[in-house]
Amino acid sequence: MKEKPLQQLERIRERVEYVFALAGNPNVGKSTIFNRITGMGVMTANYPGMTVEFNLAVTEMDGRRIGIVDLPGTYALGAVSEDQLVARRGVLQGRPDVVIVILDANNLARNLYLLLQFLDLRCPVVAALNLVDQAERSGTHTDVELLSEFLGVPVVPTVGIRGDGLDELMHQALALAERREEYPIIPFSYATDIESRIRRLARRIERKMGDLPYGLSPRALAILLLEEDEEFLAALREQETGAEIVAYAGSMAREIEREHGEKAALILARERHGIAGSIAASVQERKEREKARWGERLWGYTTSFKSGLPIAVAVMGLVFLALFWGGGELASLFSRFWENVVGGPAQRWLESVLGAGTWTRSLVWAVDGLGAVLEIALPYLLVFYVILGVLEDSGYLNSIAFLSDRVMHRLGLHGRAVIPLISAMGCNVPAVMGTRVLSTRRERIIANTLIVLVPCSARVAVIMGGVSRYAGVLPALALFALLFAVVLGAGLFLNKVMPGESTGLVMEMFPFRRPSLLNVLKKAWMRLKDFVYIAAPLIVAGSFLLGLLYESGWIVKLTTPIKPLAEWWLGIPAVALLALAFAFLRKELALALLVVLAAQAIPGIAESSSLLDFMTRGQIFVFALVCSVYIPCVATFAVLWKELGGRATLAVTGSTVLLALLLGGLAHLVLALF
Template sequence: MKNIAIAGNPNCGKTSLFNNITGANYHVANYPGVTVEKKEASVKHNGSVFNIVDLPGTYSLSPYSLEEVVARDYVVNEKPEVVVDVLDASNLERNLYMFVQFMELEVPVVLALNMVDVAKKRNIHIDVDLLAKKLGAPVVETVARENKGTGLLLDRIDDFINSGKPKPDFKISYGQDIDSTLDKMTPIVEKNDFLTDKYPARWVALKYLENDEQVHAQGALNMEVHKKLLDITDELNNHLRSTLKVTAENLIADYRYGFINSILKGVVVAEESNMDRLFLSDKIDKVLTNRLFGPLLMIAFLYGIYEVTFWASEFPVGWLETAFGWLSGIVDAGLNDGLLKSLIISGIIDGVGGVLGFAPLILFMFFAIAILEDSGYMARTAYMLDRVFRFFGLQGNSVVAYIVSGGIAGGCAVPGVMAARTIKGEKERLITILTAPFMPCGAKLPIYALIIAAFFQEHRSTIMLGITLISWLLALIVARILGAFVLKEHSSAFVMELPPYRMPTLKGLIIHAWERCWMYIRKAGTVILAISILLWVLMTFPGLNAEEEQAFESQIAAVEQNYTKDVLLEAGSDAEEVSEPASELRDKLATIDAEMAAMNIKESVAGKIGIALESVTKYAGFDWKTNIALVGGIAAKEVVVSALGTAYSLGEVDIEDSVPLAESLISKSGWTMANALSLLTFILLYSPCFVTVVAIAKETGSWKWASFTVVGYTLVAFLASIAVYQIIA
């Protein structure tokens, strides 16, 4: 099996090319010891078997971020037969920088010249054969979005491997000062076998001049050689600062770009009329990223997304509610009263069904988010908000983590927390990790949708937009507080590429939306199912004791003795139309049954916990059933909906008379607007779910910060809920 690594800058089409090669037959995991995602797949081509690995998107192989460390370590340690370096044909100068680093590392490279269609639209003409000759590496034109050139690329990779072509002698001149220093350092590295088991000798010397922290850490194991190379580096830097006002690291980057420019002369020709014209993306950006109109349009887009999402999902959500109600009716009719029937209806159907009922809403929301991501607008959001975020001690890269976490309702805090690893500054990275869970993630969305359906049906899009904006504001306020009083370090710079606008493909949108929605459904069918069953057990046992059951039996007997035998038989029949005495008897018995069911929940383990907390939570407007749901929500936020569904279902007497949970919040719990707003406030602020807490611990390397998000945020949420409830009530 031949190992093939696919590398490239962000937004160059690398992942699209990987998807074209592998189809959907790839698996995702994390690189050992880190949280960077690893996509890998095996494919057969012309009798050869390729193990394809999609490396993280990076601009260079300098270890400034975790992705760059992972990409370089994979290439160095795994030594793939070929690295496919994917280039954006419309921006070759920047993209070739990493190619130069690959060649200096003596890595076999095949170039995929991607997005040639974009280059042609910009009147940029590339002599592919001349480019391949100058670079000394095969070059294949591709258009990954349209799956063009994929087969030819695999052919060229196969030929390149089978040709047994020796590694090219690639060397760039960095000017007299640096070249003479490299000539002085390289023999020292070779003579002492200093890191040469992993890296070329000249490359090691170059990394010392570039102040590469990872190589320094590895070299420090041989302190004698390490100190000698550092002394030479310091001597050169002192000389360069006094003569050219630069460091070796800066000068090396300048010479690399100079080499790239010399390569591109005669290879890339842009029509003169093209040089001064604004491309379509630039023209759109003049409006969408305008200081005044940009943020207003962004809010308008958000509102439009919520309006369309609620409108499009209204009927599917209703159909699912009807379907789960129908399923409950079948189980009710087919099983005798008892624990099994209660478990299936209250624990599973009403618990998990309450969460799955919002799957269409989640699907349409993810579809909208995929449009923003694939079109290139998401990057503009980070660019526009960078100035705002800096005021709160963050930077534009934090916007990406917020959005992934659910900044546009529907994300997930776990990948959002992981996305913070791309932030260079330790201060901004930590603050982003700690505040990203405030976003309205996909797990919180069913709770918000439930409350909106119950109290704000006529203004659902406006309320959802308000929840989103308040979530951002709360996260930024907490970030400001953390930055001012807890974490005091200097801020880092923010650099981001704005990719050109692209028309998303329907296939890509459907795949992205369905993948995320399926994760939600799978979670409901596994984690939420298990927790729902556990909550059912806690809300069912130990139940009423013999004395309490006897008291209710006596009440029933006392009522029944006032009616004739015929009326008793009629009331117990399945007939819908009965006489007035039989109807009256049914109502009286239903009242006793409801009281018995309510008492049964109160006497359960969960009921006692909820009631114990009620002495404090009543000031925030939370009854004991809500307390059960909120405690369960610490495990997973969707459990809040499933727990409420189970709690109100266990008190249900007649399945046929049951109503959707949103209506139950008003008709059976007696909730008011004050209760609803208090709960919204609490959900906005309180502890992240358990999986997110674990992710925070892993990313920060400390359970201290993870515990802070559980205890600290829950306390703040409770105090804020009390304030909201007391003011409104």
């Protein structure tokens, strides 16, 4: 599973002259810079852990082809967490020609730690001092030249979001790659007693061992061994000479521990922080500001409990308001446009050209499918993605994570998991991948189960375009509340049932940043692109297929076996259940097909009220409920399989199907009372 991007990298390597890696702490704007450099669409957000797997792209610079690897944001290159491991693997196995380390000018000392680790590994490094504009505004001035001198690597000030300094950065990286041999890479020396041990160990490694894993330098390996890095300890123990080295390194590490009263790994970390801190202190000048910036003050309000909770509620309210009102307006706008300009004329044209046969009528279904995309899914998706973009880029989700830690604890998770859960409202797929930041398998299973239950934008579109549009706002809100309760209930249940305990929250908190409108729109478009290119054709094809089944009469045979389940238990038409089954491909499909079905089943009526002639409000509610709870789409299924393995995935999937049917049936029973 981890080999895939690396293999991809190998393929890319054959086509390009150089490979650069982008590395840096979480949320320093790596992905923004990556997007700027490559012109590719990578999701960015103002919170840690957005890029978990690494992104690859090829770009051209001065007529040279360069492969760019965007490593996950990480604080260090240790072996203690998944993001660190992925980043390290990307560097050690990917062997980039240059590592571009992106530093946050606002927090130089902490950011330099990672750069020092890259120097320890003897990677050729170019540093980008990002977010300099923000730092200057808040009174922190950095002497870039002095920093470059101290580090012995080129340093370029950049403002990633505006693209300032990125050309210079790439030129510097290219220059370094071209004249790699001329640039000495000088790792910083540690305190003398530690350094002398590192050198002694390195000398012994050099003498005794031939090729080192990943072509590491003896010094780099020596440091890793003293840090008792599990991956390398295990790798060396397998060799005969390696085992001896491991024993030697172990005795050294114990010596250090005896002298300093702390583990060697901690001493080395302390040393690095010390070096990083003293460099930062000597190259940066800061003016204390009397007044906190608006971002910081607002931030204080959102994290403090008394004001934070009402704010969170207000934000949620605004989100729903924008969805109901904005989405609704857009939907009727699109709908008018479609009826008058495309849909109606197209249908007449088809009938006049091809005559009125089964095939023609099936094609009309397909045209209606396209209409459903435009009228139902697109408006709500568009509004939702813009809102999500603003929430992500402003960094407000951090505050939510902080506020919700306690509740998440009850669900067997911690505050950090709330971020994948919220991003699951955009799409479940990246959210599932995002759960890799969670440290235990228990947490990942719980988080993924909950993610799958969180209504993604497609399901939000189904609820908004179906329930809210036809059955009213209150039923839609009720459905959201019900889904929320389902997620909570599932979490509480799993936390009770699954053995083990939840781990604690450790998360960096970022102050607010002003979201850039351009960035938000770009991101919305990137997300929408996926829908337009993948979901829309699927919906059109699905509509055509369903139309063919319907017009040819096959549909009766297909729906007969599921009739009892659909009509008796869920109380919806059997064909609607068929539409639900189709929705395994894409969730939007469910409603789109349903609308097409309704339009065709009741001939003569093509306005927006047609769905109500086909199904009652209650039926639409049950339909949307089942659609929202049962297994995610096939893409989520695949990514779950990759992350959790087959058994857990099947268990999660199976239980959601059962839960959906159970809830659907209960809702039918309850609604029948009214």
